[in-house]
Amino acid sequence: MYDTQSLARLIENIPRPSSFLLDLWFPSVQTSPAEEIVFDIRDGARKVAPFVSPLVAGKVVTDQGFRTNTFSPAYIKIKTPIDPKRPLKRQAGETIGGGFHPGTRARDLVAALAAEHVDMLHQRLELMAAEALLDGQVTVSGDQYPTHVVDFGRKAEHSIDISATGDWLSSTPTNDLTDWSMRLLQACGQRPSDAVMGLAAYQALIKHDDVKERLETRRLEGTRLQGGPDLAAPGASYMGELDGLPIYVHVDWYVDPDTGEESLIVPTNHVILAAPALNGTRAFGAIRDHDLSFIAQPFAAKSWTDHDPSVRYLMTQSAPLIVPVVPNASLSAKVLPD
CATH class of the missing domain: 3.15.30.10 (putative capsid protein of prophage domain like)
Structure with a gap:
């Protein structure tokens, strides 16, 4: 062998x-x-087909941009x-x-x-x-x-920090999630398929009465969301669906090979949203x-x-x-x- x-x-x-x-x-x-x-x-931009007269030559439309x-x-x-x-x-x-x-x-x-x-x-x-x-x-x-540093060129406005001005303990998280979902929809043509949160972020979210009323948990079956991903991964928990957006809490650690220090993979005070258009790839x-x-x-x-x-x-x-x-x-x- x-x-x-x-x-x-x-x-x-x-x-x-x-x-x-x-x-x-x-x-x-x-x-x-x-x-x-x-x-x-x-870039995920959505172009609109241009109008021309049927008597003139077709209008040249450049290929949707990508960089190699x-x-x-x-x-x-x-x-x-x-x-x-x-x-x-x-x-x-x-x-x-x-x-x-x-x-x-x-x-x-x-x-x-x-x-x-x-x-x-x-x-x-x-x-x-x-x-x-x-x-x-x-x-x-x-x-x-x-x-x-491999910079993929994501827009600066897709890295948000509200921790100093209107954090989730004092603001309206449902409005933030809606605004951020619309930001993704505008950028790539799709709404986010899921939201992944650190534990502290979720705990701040669930403190709000409107979230408690709107969080739907009936689709949860054991460790698997009906129609969703397998939740066998350690530290991943499905918490429910908020206005159609599946909410997960991710609590898992890694040990830095250089320092030996243990840290969270997803920081406890962060939220991640992503759409299927991400087309995430593991390249080797x-x-x-x-x-x-x-x-x-x-x-x-x-x-x-x-x-x-x-x-x-x-x-x-x-x-x-x-x-x-x-x-x-x-x-x-x-x-x-x-």
Whole structure:
């Protein structure tokens, strides 16, 4: 199971962890056979067909604008050594005294580590999705990789801050949500499909009597909204529908790999709105590895051994970027002070 093809099948067959923002707004996957990721950004503008006399030549209408961008993403390389003593010891859940051959335990350890690597990679993608939705841009930096800010060109008025002037404890949140929905409708031709809030933002929203009266919760069935996304993702809760807009609360954390600090993926005082026109895409560049034949796929794993001392390594690689193809189909708002 340690050869490249077997590990590729293993990675492909690992159930992907639920990632709420990715699953909700970034369902598409794009792979590139080159080092660079090429992606298009559209403005979402709606043009009206012009009138002309039937006796004159047709009026030339330029193609709806989009711009093509290229980006060489930072690389992710998760490498984990497998302690050669672990296959010799009983694993969790194994019968007392041990019921498996050490070789079987070693293969099970590789499979478990591969699943752990996939979880870590999805957590990174989820964090990038949150950043794209909150800021309209993604900051990419890493060891020996200069910091790059990938700015998708979202309108400045789609990053809102009312925390200092009329936050949700004192203003009318329903009016704000309606105004912001209309802003998205004007920008991309669609109303938002969902609103995702931090916990404090939702708690401020629900304090208002008009919200309590208008919040519809009858469509909730267990952890799944009828006709909506699967809510198996940790930290995601469906709270109801407000004037036709599904409301979710997102409370989930990540640990910064550089500082070790734990932070919320969606800040507790923020609200995110987005429409299907966002056309969110998970883009991946080619894997720069001779052993893997520079394969174009989201995640690629390989394994090898050092002979003295004997140790096996598992490494999973990826070159990702999260892309909102129509960035003006999303909007974020800070509704409470820090």
